[in-house]
Amino acid sequence: MLICLPPSEGKTPAPDGAAPVDLTALTAPSLTPRREKVLNALAEVSARPDATDVLKVGAGLADEVARNTALRTAAAAPATDVYTGVLYAAAGLGDLTGTAAARAASSVLVFSGLWGVVAPGDRIPAYRLSMGVDLPGIGKLGTAWRDDLAAVLDARAAGDVVVDCRSAAYAAAWKPRTTGPDATDWVAVRVVREHDGKRTVVSHNAKHTRGVLTGHLLRRAGAAPTSAETLLAAARELDGQVIGTEVGTGLSYRMVEATLHDATTRTGPRTLEIVIA
Template sequence: MLLLLPPSEGKTPAPDGAAPVDLAALTAAAELTPQRTAVLDALAAVSARPDATTVLGVGDSLAAEVERNTRLRTEPAGPAAHVYTGVLYAAADLAALTADAGSEASARAAASVRIFSGLWGMVAPADRVPAYRLSGGVDLPGVGKLSTAWRGPLSEALDARAAGDVVVDCRSATYVAAWKPRTTGPDAAEWVTVRVVREAGGKRTVVSHNAKHTRGVLAGHLLRREAQPPTSADELARAAGELVGQVVGTEVGSGLSYRMLEATLHAATSKTAPQTLELVVG
């Protein structure tokens, strides 16, 4: 299993005094360090400009976070599972797995989870990085559109790892554009995107908050379940089916809990498209 997650928009800085990022120690350093260096340098230069927030597509209220981009090589770094926060990460509780080094679930997360990033390309949960502000959809002066700039390096880093395995894709479209698993040929993988819909009154609708939370619940389940990780789309669907009937979250506002009602695998629409694991909550 290769479990792909998006980064969170908000990031929690590492404690003062923590060592800075070591590019050579990050996952896939051989394939990704040159591009990481180029993006890091370009981001620092852009973030020092008067129009930095405009170029990076963020509001002026985030000016302090953008200014931090100018010194990322010396900023304190912490495990990615602690730096990335938000609905999905809270539900998956990746931070607890990195803190429980030596456990089977921690080893599974290290081997399986890859967090995509406009700055780093992708990192593993225990990779130590500083908090930063950069979306994967940015057209970064000196580098270009990040989703395009990362395609070659990420292909070198991930194609062989994904071959013959199931890729569980919880990313947003911005990060899917940076790397798509091969579904044909010698490096073929079974690529499965995760779609979450809510059922109410006999109707099914896509919902953002429930989707992020439920993807996080699925990720946590896949990492912590006693059975071996799935290696095919069918095994993934059966693993997701283990959650059917369970309470998987609480509605924002109402405080009402909701359950997993169904987990269904839908076929790909073409040879190069992903299959879809549809999770129904309600």
């Protein structure tokens, strides 16, 4: 099992005085040359007057963008402490112990416009850079990372199941091979809400539900899934359970069912659809 996560949009800075990032200690050290180039380009862009426009963030995040100019010396913390959005809160990656923590270390990767991928325990500073950015000196990050990530991840994913919780921008950086001798069982996770007999795609609740699924896959007592079918069986263990609370109303919602859908293209993912209500 390989669980692919997007980073949280906001990042929590590490405590003052913590050691800075060591690029050579990050997961997949073969990505270091690309990480160096992106890091340098980001620092240069972030010092420009139009930095927030180039990085596609609001003017109110100017201070966070300014931090990008000093990431090599900034305090770093485990990725589980830096990424603190809805998905991560629901998954509780930083609270894992024992077998669950070991499973996370070997099977969870967070995709990043700056680092390519990091594991939960990799120490990184807080930064601002989306995979959807066209970074001067580098180009579109989803394209720039593609060959480097394929060289690292294709072999890791071969013969296994990829549980894809990424958004489209991050999925563009690496697409598992679904054909050939090194094929991967690629499964994208989609969340829909059922109300009055109709099912609609949701956003906030989708992130939370993907986090719940991630936490369940890491904590459950059974063996880790190795195929789309065993992934479906593991997900169905949550059927009927209350898994979250609606933002605004405070009403709880539960998982109704999980179903597996075939890929719509020969090289695309199958879809694990999770219904909440």
